[in-house]
Amino acid sequence: MAHTEIDIDKVARLARLDLSDEEKRTYSAQLGQVLEHMDKLNALDLDGVEPTAHSFPLSNVLDEDEEQPGFTVEEALRNAPKARDNQVVVPKVVE
Amino acid sequence: MEYEPVIGLEVHVQLKTRSKMFTRVAYAYGHEPNTLTNPVVMGMPGTLPVMNKEAVRKTVQLGLMLGCKIAETCKWDRKNYFYPDSPKNYQLSQFDQPICEGGEVEIEMLGASRNVMGDHRTVELTRIHLEEDVGKLTHFATDSLVDYNRAGAALCEIVTEPNLYSEDEVYAFMTALRNMIVTAGLSDCDMEKGQMRCDANISIRPVGSKTLGTKVELKNMNSISGVRNAVAYEIKRQIRALTTGYEKIVQETRRWDPVALETESMRMKEESHDYRYFPDPDLMPVSIPAEQIEKIRSEIPEMPFDRQRRYMNDMDLPYTITSVLCPERELAEFFEEALALTKGKGEPKAVANLVVNELIRDLSAAEGGGRQSLSECLVTPAHVAELVLLIEGGVITKQIGKDVWVEMATSGKMPAVIVDEKGLKASNDSGELATIVAQVVADPKHEKAITQFKEGNKKALNSLIGPVMKATQGKANPQQIQQLMREAVAKL
């Protein structure tokens, strides 16, 4: 598969990451190289192979519905860059 | 050309669990900002989700109630998008293996009048899945504040097929769904508290067409009536747009403005969403064993429409009464308990009438707006049963019964005690009553009525019952009065 051209602007937007033109050039080139290395996977016959999401298949890991103590407001907001009225302040949300 | 709307709904319901969906800190509505958080809720570095067993149980129960297929295995996926109310900037949700698939909701469409039962039909569901709620943003002029109390609350999303065709059907759907969920105790479904939310996808097409028109998504309806109004407005707007060409329908999200009573475009950048779903490596899949599913099924209470059918068929209760009693499980159970306490001597209709008329009136009249809950009310099923038996046994008259109700509702005393204390027993002294009847019959005021009666108008004497009742302070038995009155008139 040829994928040396990746839409770096679209991906950067998905990742909410401002990239300089220089960064875009560098990453595009490097990622193209890395992705080419990944073509090794295309040679594999993966028909009927189940994907592995977890290295050990556990299931039904469910916790009882009980309340446990949580953060005080101070703990919750201790690392917040800006807080007011016990809430996190964010600049205006513009859609 | 005639047009018809096609509507599909996405209903979010906050499940009534003690702790959040993926961590064991408490969740409840109406707490001070950021007092219901912990490291997991705040998306602190290094934190991990663990599923809430009760949220899964409740969703399975909902699925069973609605006839869904419960997935053999379901899994959790990350829905990646950035927003300040989302602490991890991904939402734990279910993408391609939801917990429930298919299913349907029975709805009652509008009847010919309020007293007539409407037709029932079913609305098909696509799926139900579980996910986590987000926090709450409050917007100010120059910035916004974020409260993460709600973040991580257990939320299930019920998605219908596009097979609703009017605002009334949407209203009926929302009402039926809410009644079922509240009856089963899965959620309180208070839309004003955000416990139930609804997004509606609406499109318009020429009647007879099989393809769907341009879809508009409606948001921000915070009551079931609001949903109806918003959908009605949007249907009109779209039909007007199609017929006049004044406005073009575009695929967009519109917000219902409950004050202006219109929908407005949210003007969101409709950048094609690419949520990059992938299975959450921090959560394991869930497969609920068949015997557990059967156990959950056995715990489903009687659903409102089933109860209504039973009341109408087995107890011969009229539609108007059942349509008040059955949607509310507490009220219906109160009625059934009172009826049971009459040990077969009370008429279902007499018991139901007291509950539907007197009890609901009292509960609604309670101070502080909204309705008082049954548990706060002094009247118990035992009160109602005893009162019914006193009336039906002729111990007191219906008229006195109303006074007894008022007294027991304020003092909590049992009806028999009130009757005793106040000497309200129906008068059985036919001598005394006969004298009063004779006096009323002799009153020249009633001469005309007596003449009419003698001429064959059997109802003419009814106007004389009131004055007799008044003279006996309501204690007299109406049948006895009529009997004595006929005797007195015959003697004239």
Next chain:
Amino acid sequence: MPELYESTAAELSTLLASGQTSAKEIMAAYLSRIEQVDGNVRAFNSYDHDDALRQADASDTRRREERAMGPLDGIPVALKDVIAVKDQPLTASSKMLKDFVSPYDSHVTELLKRQGAVLFGRLNLDEFAMGSSTENSGFQRTCNPWDLERIPGGSSGGSAAAIAACEAPLTLGSDTGGSIRQPAALCGVVGMKPTYGLVSRYGLIAFASSLDQIGPFAQTVEDAAILLQGIVGHDRRDSTSIKMAVPDYRAALKTDKKWRLGVPKEYFGEGLDAEVRAAVEAAIKTYEGLGHEIVEVSLPTTDLAVPVYYILAPAEASSNLSRYDGIRYGHRSSNAADAIDVYYKSRAEGFGPEVKRRIILGSYVLSSGYYDAYYLKAQKARTIIRNDFNSAFEQCDALLTPTAPTAAFKAGEKTNDPLSMYLSDIFTINVNLAGLPGVSVPCGFTSTGLPIGLQIIGKAFEEAEMLAIAHAYEQQHDWGKQRPSL
């Protein structure tokens, strides 16, 4: 008599139990050692001198009152700066978290506190554990104590270098694709990655959730066993945590069992440095000499490691790192016009180049239209890799391989060539993909005096046996006892 700071944890524990020293003396010895050498090694991002001594003092009080809580009571343990300790900094060596103070404890630090360990010091790493050289730290470059011009390996470079430089008797690191074993090999110390699920990840800053595990660094296998014992156990806050009866790892080291040890031929092919090969082959001979059976096995999917790993890990990472947005915590750009701008600018300013590279790569392989071609395919290939290991383990009890293809390289040598940097993890990555335990033990030096590591890969949850195998080899040589001159 060697210096206190040169002792193993087992030795320190004995000295404490017999009253020959105090926790405070031990801590003070390490603190002065750090002051002496860390200016060169730069293993620590930070440490709290006074708090460390206070904790040591509390341990001494317990001991006086005969309330000491086991072999770790009073022993200093320094942590990779991705493991949360309540009220201590937690930075992931990223400018994004430069001022972050953890408001909670990880599961492992809760356990260690209960056992009286002195949790001091935050160890440097490649930012968010992404790297193999610790050059990607947002703060400083940690140096290899054997040659300060060279890298200590990574991402747990600080944890490995601190042991090699005798700045702590025990440290914890995390391993996603070799981040414990590779720096252990390059620094000449013992480092082990437990089976996925054995140690709770609650409180470990996630890199790739399906691969991450916390594990110990130490001078000896016995010390690693002692620290492992202290951090294992089920945790209901981690859905991937396993419930199992935990063996006594230290006691299990003493055995005269004979094992069948597999040597996968694919690990000795092209790209393996000749001196590394010679040292590992000599180690295999040592086992043979001890009467263990050596069998050649095949892991034909070995070369899938890098492609599979560099799809799965960045994909998970791109999502795991979304939470660093400057809203609830972390760096917030002062140039942002609105909330959305906060994301773009804070993340651009807070993350370093390798982190950005992997976020881009991960977002790309998950994006619409590419999921099946990359992510799903990689998950399927992961199944094949696991099956490969399962077949190999039908023929043997453990596998012997080199830990890294080369000894420590020079700083700056590979920074502009991500692919060649990624390929330096080739022998360790598959172990994470299969979820297996692995340990690196010193097995010699290059002609220029750089340490070489032998990797022993065990069966799932057979850490006791794997460590016993490592211990058997360790007893035959004194590679691990040699110290760099600083």
